[in-house]
Amino acid sequence: MLLFKNSAETMEGVLKNAKHATNGKPNDVKPGDIILIAQTKSTLLTGQKPIRWIMDFVSCEEDEDNLSNKIWGKHWRYIISGENVRPVEPFDINEIKMTSKNYGAAQTFAVIEPEDEEEVLNWISEGVKTYPHDTDIFSAEFKEGKTLDHDELIKRLDLKYRNTPKFKETIVELIERPTLLSNAIKEKYGYKCMICGYPGFLKKDGKKYAEVHHMIELNKKAPETLQSWNLLVVCPLCHKKLHYSDVKSEFLDPGWKIIINGEEHTIK
Numbered sequence: 114m115l116l117f118k119n120s121a122e123t124m125e126g127v128l129k130n131a132k133h134a135t136n137g138k139p140n141d142v143k144p145g146d147i148i149l150i151a152q153t154k155s156t157l158l159t160g161q162k163p164i165r166w167i168m169d170f171v172s173c174e175e176d177e178d179n180l181s182n183k184i185w186g187k188h189w190r191y192i193i194s195g196e197n198v199r200p201v202e203p204f205d206i207n208e209i210k211m212t213s214k215n216y217g218a219a220q221t222f223a224v225i226e227p228e229d230e231e232e233v234l235n236w237i238s239e240g241v242k243t244y245p246h247d248t249d250i251f252s253a254e255f256k257e258g259k260t261l262d263h264d265e266l267i268k269r270l271d272l273k274y275r276n277t278p279k280f281k282e283t284i285v286e287l288i289e290r291p292t293l294l295s296n297a298i299k300e301k302y303g304y305k306c307m308i309c310g311y312p313g314f315l316k317k318d319g320k321k322y323a324e325v326h327h328m329i330e331l332n333k334k335a336p337e338t339l340q341s342w343n344l345l346v347v348c349p350l351c352h353k354k355l356h357y358s359d360v361k362s363e364f365l366d367p368g369w370k371i372i373i374n375g376e377e378h379t380i381k
């Protein structure tokens with residue numbers, strides 16, 4: 114996950130073209146990774162949050178056609194191409210981050226730390242019911258006139274994050290967002306904290322709120338850490354405890370034994 118900054122002036126060009134520009138090349142970014150489109154603080158209106166839009170990363174290429182000049186009236190060395198520009202509940206990463214990383218210090222872009230990425234994924238969680246139902250996205254064998262239930266979706270997302278080479282392109286397209294798995298897991302467990310049993314609270318949009326914790330730190334180089342075995346549905350308080358208190362854990366395959374400040378919890 115990356116954060117890209119731009120001013121209010123250049124925002125329209127970013128959103129319309131699903132493109133960004135930079136002079137430094139970001140490393141360790143893969144197609145499908147989420148890009149947070151952040152507006153520079155000095156160009157925000159009063160009360161406006163810097164991040165209101167996200168998109169998915171497609172590619173980063175040298176701007177040989179001077180496209181940056183055409184879009185923003187200034188030349189940049191690289192063009193970042195994205196897709197699926199979409200609005201999110203506005204936020205400021207500095208208000209939700211876990212780490213002490215100063216994202217404000219970034220020139221054009223910053224890599225989001227795994228612990229902060231988890232917070233962002235919780236914040237922007239895109240409802241599980243928003244995945245496309247278009248028949249042309251489902252391959253024939255999965256179509257069968259029915260929509261996926263949570264268990265089926267979780268199964269397929271687990272397959273995707275195992276990086277099976279033969280995995281169907283169409284399904285990869287459908288489920289490439291990690292937020293889909295977080296949401297499917299939340300739905301499956303009814304937004305109830307797997308540690309303390311707190312049932313989740315209602316948000317102003319009428320949907321329930323819970324968070325997802327990755328027992329083993331999110332690591333894009335090890336896609337299996339994105340799989341459901343590694344995810345726990347938790348309330349905000351237990352989530353903070355998992356990050357900040359004395360925690361020991363053991364994978365029971367399936368489930369976990371977790372000891373938080375000496376108190377043992379067994380999770381099936």
Ligand SMILES: [Zn+2]
Binds near residue numbers: 310311347349350351
């Ligand atoms: Zn809890």
Ligand SMILES: [Zn+2]
Binds near residue numbers: 326
């Ligand atoms: Zn966590």
